[in-house]
Amino acid sequence: MYLTVFCTVPDRQTAQRIAQTLVHEGLAACVNLLPGITSVYRWQGQVQENSELLLLIKTQQAHYNALETRIKELHPYQVPEIIAHKIEAGSKDYLDWIAESTR
DSSP states (O other), X not given: OEEXXXXXXXXXXXXXXXXXXXXXXXXXXXEEEEEEEEEEEEETTEEEEEEEEEEEEEEEGGGHHHHHHHHHHHOOSSSOOOEEEEOOOOOHHHHHXXXXXXX
């Protein structure tokens, strides 16, 4: 089974560090860095609004626990957003590439 994992980060430096590490260590086949998002959320009883980047991480279910652990080690937030969605369907060639890249 394949996953897309969503993770927000505060800046480009953090995004690049996490993306490079996950791909280099074989925990992710690809990480897209989407700049220019604004997040509005409640934290410690206060409504916050911050600019962030969104990471779209492609991986296999078998690597999810290690990937989550690694993101938490690298992430500056106390409670980082890490949300995984199953990839229900996709190009066989692309899914095979994810499998090959995350062995």
